[in-house]
Amino acid sequence: MKIKSASLNLILILIVGGIGGILFDRVLLPELSEFQFFHKIKFIGEDKNTTQIIQLTEQVIIRENEALEAAVQKVGPTVGVVLRKNQKGKILEQFSGFILTGDGFILTSGDFSEDANLYFLTKEKELPLELVKKNKELNLAILKAEDSNFPTVPFGEFEKLRLGERVFLVGAKIDTSAKVGVNQTFQNFVNQGILKSISEEALTLNFLEEKHASGSPLFNIKGEMLGINLVDKNGEIKVVPINKIREFIK
Numbered sequence: 001m002k003i004k005s006a007s008l009n010l011i012l013i014l015i016v017g018g019i020g021g022i023l024f025d026r027v028l029l030p031e032l033s034e035f036q037f038f039h040k041i042k043f044i045g046e047d048k049n050t051t052q053i054i055q056l057t058e059q060v061i062i063r064e065n066e067a068l069e070a071a072v073q074k075v076g077p078t079v080g081v082v083l084r085k086n087q088k089g090k091i092l093e094q095f096s097g098f099i100l101t102g103d104g105f106i107l108t109s110g111d112f113s114e115d116a117n118l119y120f121l122t123k124e125k126e127l128p129l130e131l132v133k134k135n136k137e138l139n140l141a142i143l144k145a146e147d148s149n150f151p152t153v154p155f156g157e158f159e160k161l162r163l164g165e166r167v168f169l170v171g172a173k174i175d176t177s178a179k180v181g182v183n184q185t186f187q188n189f190v191n192q193g194i195l196k197s198i199s200e201e202a203l204t205l206n207f208l209e210e211k212h213a214s215g216s217p218l219f220n221i222k223g224e225m226l227g228i229n230l231v232d233k234n235g236e237i238k239v240v241p242i243n244k245i246r247e248f249i250k
Contacts, residue, residue, distance in 0.1 A: 064166070064221065068192065071223040072170065076188050077151040081121040081172045082108050082129070082143070082215060096171040096216035097143070098228065100249065102152055104145040107245070108215035109230055110134050112141070120145045121174065123186050135248055138240050139230055142249065156224035158243040161198050167205065168192035169229050169237075171216035189213075200243060203227055208235035 082097040097108035097120060106120055106129065118129040120143070127145040134141040168190055175185040193207040203218070203226070214231045218239050227239040 067221050068166070068168065071219060071221055072168065072190055074223045075153050075170055075217070075219055075225075077122075078153050079170045079172045079188060079216060080106075081174055081186065081212075082106070083119045083121055083126075083174075084112055085117045085119060087117070091174075091176050094173060094176070094212050095214045096173070096212065096229075098215070098217040098225070099150045099152060100142070102148060102150050104147045104150055105132065106143040106145060107217075107228060107249070108141055108143060109228070110136065110139040110141040111214060118143060121172075121186060133248075138244060138248060140228060140240060140245070140248055153219075154224050155246070156220055156222075156226045156242055158200070158241055161195060161203070161226065161241075163195055163198060165195045166192070166221055167195055167218055167226060168221075169209070169213060169216045169218050171209070171213040171229075173212045198241075200241065203239035203241050205237050205239065207237070209237055210235065213237070 078099045080097050080099070082095050083091055084093040085091055093112070095109050095111065097106045099105075100107045104127075112118065114131055114134065118131070120127045120129050125147075127147055129143040129145055132142040132144050169192075171189050171191075173187060173189065175187075191207055191209055191213070193205050195203055196206045197204045205218075209216075209229070209231050211231050211233070213229055216229045217225045218227045218229055220226055225242065227241045228245060230238045230240065232238070
């Protein structure tokens with residue numbers, strides 16, 4: 001009987017001790033680490049450092065996400081849909097386009113014939129496009145919409161690109177199956193990742209996209225345009241970098 005009682009007491013002591021240890025580690029220790037006097041005690045001082053590191057990491061992640069959201073809101077209006085239509089106005093193809101200048105120059109993918117009927121669609125309006133310049137090697141084209149007061153954003157610097165840098169693309173599309181007017185079905189879309197490789201000829205990313213993202217711009221977290229995305233049939237993205245774009249638009 002005494003053995004049984006002693007065993008129960010031992011189990012009770014272990015349970016109480018375990019609960020006490022958890023409370024000390026999770027509640028009391030962080031509180032003690034806030035007082036300068038206890039920093040002399042090694043394990044308490046270390047706990048404060050650990051707490052600070054965790055808090056700093058959380059703050060960095062939150063701030064980076066907030067910066068990304070702000071950048072998306074900033075650059076979104078500079079991206080529209082380039083539509084290729086037949087003579088009857090039926091949409092045959094769509095891809096994304098980036099507004100280069102406030103007076104209506106549009107940069108996009110060169111995946112169309114030079115006699116194509118092209119239109120630029122934003123949330124507010126649809127405008128006919130004229131081909132200004134095309135580069136088959138880069139697979140890029142500059143188009144012109146007869147309008148003004150388009151929103152614009154700054155270009156980034158190729159020399160400042162870094163492997164692993166966080167980047168995002170913004171594209172635009174419409175739902176061609178919808179029965180409502182095309183302007184009502186316009187929508188921007190976003191994808192994000194990192195720079196997987198950097199060369200003067202092309203950038204690669206660590207994510208895939210759909211074909212209508214071709215012609216969409218790539219941005220850094222500051223909202224600077226870094227290149228134009230070209231998407232193949234497998235969804236892989238090749239980015240024409242900003243250094244090549246600067247040469248093309250001269």
